[in-house]
Amino acid sequence: MKTNASILIVDDDRDVLETARMFLKQEFSQVDIEEDPKLLPKLMTGSNYDLILLDMNFKKGVNDGEEGFYWLDRIMEMDKDAIVILITAYGEVDLAVKAMKKGATDFVLKPWKNQKLLGTILSALELGKSRKKVARLKETSQVLSKDNNQGYEDFIGQSPAIKRVKELINKVAKTDADVLILGENGTGKELVARAIHGRSLRKEEVFISVDLGAITETLFESELFGHSKGAFTDAKQDKTGRFELSSGGTIFLDEIGNLSTPLQAKLLTVLQSKTVRRVGSNQEIPVDFRLVCATNMPLYDMVYEQRFRQDLLYRINTVEIRLPSLKERIDDIPILVEHFLKVYRKKYFKPQLTISESTSEKLKKYHWPGNIRELQHAVERAVILSDQDQVDTIELFINATSGQRVMTGSASRTLDEMERDFILESLELNGGNVTKTAQTLGLTRTALYRRMNKHGI
CATH class of the missing domain: 3.40.50.2300 (Response regulator)
Structure with missing residues (x-):
């Protein structure tokens, strides 16, 4: 041979x-x-x-x-x-x-x-x-050092919805099946991806996370497939792409729904052939990776509207995991609050700080449009602003300055109406600045724009 x-x-x-x-x-x-x-x-x-x-x-x-x-x-x-x-x-x-x-x-x-x-x-x-191999290990180390290593823990929660997610993670992790994670922003999609990797046969190898929503079309091939020295003006040296770096381990493609149709075709070619060709080179490089993708976009609707390739969807969704929003797992809120409280008590040197039971119950009545990410920011804010050893007011978590309100349980308004109202109020309080509004709501700008379009704002 x-x-x-x-x-x-x-x-x-x-x-x-x-x-x-x-x-x-x-x-x-x-x-x-x-x-x-x-x-x-x-x-x-x-x-x-x-x-x-x-x-x-x-x-x-x-x-x-x-x-x-x-x-x-x-x-x-x-x-x-x-x-x-x-x-x-x-x-x-x-x-x-x-x-x-x-x-x-x-x-x-x-x-x-x-x-x-x-x-x-x-x-x-x-x-x-x-x-x-030495060069690849060096590049991998550099990429991982830039990665947002925010101390990913085990998935927290005991609600039926989260128990189903945990069971699915345990079933799929030991296989090499491609996984598609669906869910709103802030529900913990990358956390699930890392949990799958951490329980897989590849757990000793690298986990490479790629935010496809943050990569421009012109840099897509260079970032994911790599390039050869001299392939274009700024290509001063060879660069190993993310797929090569992930070979042997897991690659997590976040926000896959944001890819344009031409880029979807290029990605599909790599997924089918399990080879990459660096920009400026004709050599096919074999790669061995476990694929996990995630999106908060309605891929099936996008396929129907011909904005997302059906063959790519079928290629990435061997197993689907849908993450519930925080309002679908209300009983997990006290557990999550206690977890984040433990983190921020240590960070801000307030070891005695607690949250009253009545305040914890009130937090369960808020509909958390930013999901767990918003809850985490709210707990951090409460720890920072608290002057006593016990937080006994909801305003430290959810206050008027951010244009957010607790649900009263009134049936006079739907959730959509309430969401539209507090987005409008938040925009007004932030002088119409979308970036600041998104930050106060615990959302990405893209997610906020989608909600604004949904409500005709």
């Missing part, structure tokens, strides 16, 4: 090229040859070679190795991790040793023995894999 590797041989001797190609094509998936070293930049731009065999001299009668040094430098400038094996005559061994100090991996003497050549190439390829 052939080794999956692409090799380029550069030598001015046609006989050497043809002989090497005939032998190496039996062992490797791709073998290209070239007599003119001036075409090296073009060849390297068009293909991402795993290994280059480079002659030291290209002019008859010249054996000082200067041309070899020149082209070695050019190769290393284009790809600092390139694996280069020099082809040299017996009397030029000292030049080859000097070249190895400048970045060459190894050298072979001509005329060579085929098995010796093969052994040298295979050893160099293994070295290249090791280098790539």
Whole structure:
């Protein structure tokens, strides 16, 4: 069976090229040859070679190795991790040793023995894999350090709705099935994704989170699939995409409903082939990942309206997990409040702070449009503003300055009407500033815009 590797041989001797190609094509998936070293930049731009065999001299009668040094430098400038094996005559061994100090991996003497050549190439390829693994680990570490690591805990709650979610997580986690998480903003979709990963067979590998709503169309391919050095103006070096970084682990694609139709098609290609092609490269790179997606958008309605590809939806929703809104799990509010209270008592050095039972009951009557995220912000605000050891007023959680009200239980207004009213009041109190309004309501700007459109605001 052939080794999956692409090799380029550069030598001015046609006989050497043809002989090497005939032998190496039996062992490797791709073998290209070239007599003119001036075409090296073009060849390297068009293909991402795993290994280059480079002659030291290209002019008859010249054996000082200067041309070899020149082209070695050019190769290393284009790809600092390139694996280069020099082809040299017996009397030029000292030049080859000097070249190895400048970045060459190894050298072979001509005329060579085929098995010796093969052994040298295979050893160099293994070295290249090791280098790539180290580089990938370094990039993965950088990505993870930028990730919003906010101390994701186990899913909290005892309501029937949450118990069903927990049961589903436990069932699906041990498989490699693709999972689609549906739910409103602030319900904990990323928390579920991390819980699935943490209980999976891939838990010792990386978890890569990608907010598709925050990636522009122009950067989509570069961010997710990576790019080669020189692929575009700002591509100063090779970049590993998120799919490559997640190989072996889990990739979480949040806000997948925000993708345009052209980007949906590109994503579908990767999901079906389990390979990526970096921008500026023709090489297909195999990737092995567990896919978890999430959205707060109505994907099935979007399929009907032809705004979301049906084949992509069927590809990502092997298992669906729908997260309930906070108003669907009211009995969990005291448990969640106590959890967040524990966190913020420690953060703000108020270890004695408690919440009165009457206040806790009143919190259950509010409809929490921002869900758990809004509740978390409300508890933090109450801890900060409290001057006593017990919070016994609802106003520290939900106050008029944010345009929010507690439900009175009156049937005179529907939830939609109440939501519309307090959005209007909040906008007025924030001078019409949508960003500030979204922050006070515990929503993203996108989520607030959707609610405004829903109510005709």
